[in-house]
Amino acid sequence: MEAYVTLNIENKVGYIEFHHPNRNSMPSDILELLAQTIKAAGINDDINVIVLKSGGDRTFCAGASFNEIIAIEDEETGFQFFSGFAKVINAMRKCQKLIIGRVQGKSVGGGVGLAAATDYCLATQYASIKLSELSIGIGPFVIEPAVSRKIGKNAMSQMTIDAETFFSSEFAKEKGLFSEVFESTEVLDEAVKILAEKLATYNPKALKEMKKVFWEGTNNWDDLLSERARISGKLVLSTFTKNTLKRFR
Template identity: 75%
Template sequence: MLESYVKLTVSSNIGYIEFFHPNRNSMPSDVLSKLSKTIQEAGNNDAVKVIVLKSGGDRTFCAGASFNELIDVEDAEAGKVFFSGFAHVINAMRKCPKLIIGRIQGKTVGGGVGLAAATDYCMTTKYASIRLSELSIGIGPFVIEPVVTRKIGLSAMSQMTIDAETFFSAEFAKEKGLYADVFETAEELDEAVESLATKLASYNPEALADMKTVFWKGTDDWDTLLIERAAISGKLVLSKFTKKTLKRFR
């Protein structure tokens, strides 16, 4: 049985952060916690000039929240704590002084879309379709809404939220600004990611850090805002509708 992990590998001043979970790279609390801490670690590592965020395997990039863990949430505080995990990861990415390149090899759902949106530059294969499925299970993409809306705009974000059972294509995501480049194969994707990361790692790190601050201007309230949003999701996950729906996926 494969085990979940989060690991940081540094090569030629590039910090490769990889996460994995055997259930389609879903995100339980322990993986979220390790991921936020690893991003902070890479941000503080002088040997790292640029970060590449990726997931293990060759299929789904990230299936979002762990349904198995959500089913076991018994009170609003526990629900808030769980969804705060996504808030902590997004805020770690936002405040990290290093630019983060997203390497998205396949489909991404819910919180995984939030991770993609929180990168500074996102590159994918043509298989990297996206879906915001939260309304269909009785909650909503409250925590990730600010970062997704910031990247693709309120119109596209609301379209995806309302059409919660549809996968939107990688080309749609590129057109809306979530993805910068879409490649035919994972091999082409990896070549492009390494090429860009190598170039960025050779640039002035002070300029990169200052530029990142500009990119994220106006998000200083997210430390509070995303936790408030986590409380909304944490309450909704207790509803009879959501509990009944989640049990179908156990």
Template identity: 65%
Template sequence: MTKPYVHIDIQDGIGTIEFFHPAHNSLPGDILSQLAKTITVAGENEDIKVIVLKSGGDRTFCAGASFKELININDEATGKVFFSGFANVINAMRKCPKFIIGRVQGKTVGGGVGIASAMDYCMATKFASIKLSELNVGIGPFVVGPAVERKLGLSGMSQIAIDANTFYPASWAQEKGLFTQVFDSTEELDEGVKAFAENLCNYNPEAMKEMKKMFWQGTEHWDTLLAERASISGRLVLSDFTKETLKRFK
């Protein structure tokens, strides 16, 4: 079984960051930490003009939080640290001075929807249905909520957060503005992402940096906000309801 990883490949001004976990690209704390650091370093690298963020494998883009780690959380402090992992990735994406293009090849759940929502431009396949499943296990999409709401609007975000058992198709996500383009196959997606990233490399990096600041205006308080949200999730994951529910997932 392939081990989890985060790595970056830099070619012709494009920095491609790829993360992988054998459990459907679910994200434990160490991978979240590596991902946040890699995004931050890529943002500071002058050889990189644009970033592509993708996951390994050809099926699930990201299954969200690692259930194995969720089950083992036994105190609020540990819970907050775990959920802060997603907060740190979203904040790293928000602060990164370069455009981040998302490549979403398949289903994405929970925290994965948050990561897709924090992309500056996100492309997907028709297999990339999305689900905010947190309510199913007795918590809620607190940490990723601001990023998802920023893309889908409060109406779209609350719809999928409340209807926590349903996968919404890629076409719905495109209508709501999460996905910019939806392709019939991974091969077509890769061609589309490559062509788009190559084209962006021809633009003025200073202009793109200033545009990114403009697009994310009004989110300057997210360092504090997402930390507060991580505390809520960290508390709820210890509830009897959630503990009992997580046992069934073992």
């Protein structure tokens, strides 16, 4: 299947789905399209609540596109690439609508950042998480504020240092990334639908004001995530990172 980002509206719920044939990894064009779709949904009067989901049944998001990272040859290109995740997280943060995450499978790197940037996240028992960035010579700099905000600095540090380990969905629930964990995708989808449609009947103005409360103290994230993207954009040029990524390609 080709990569895509779609928006479907049902009962005042906007379902945003992204997909990439390589385990839902995120190249620049998909990141840009996802950010724009979230912005558009946020100002669409036909939508009261947003659900963020990915296609397929095994991986929610494998993070950044390794092939695109390998092709980076200068700091500015690196900055622009890692700014893609910054733009998506900031679009989610600024969105006027509550965003429910639907995580059906594994998340790596930036995928964990996307889950952390939702306002409420539901997952299956197969939704393990990993922050692998240190093992390839960079670090989860751009997504760190979102992840630390959701699970705390200690848990974020643990995952970052233990960079080659998948942490279980129960760990993610215990630390606050997931609110509930379900036995199958079918049960997950039913729970997401019930919650989203219930929230969509609530006062939209109240939901909008609560969204502001949830994200208090993050007004500096435009600059902060941009600074973090510059750090990653420099580190990705290292020989260590280039050689490591070639083994995974």
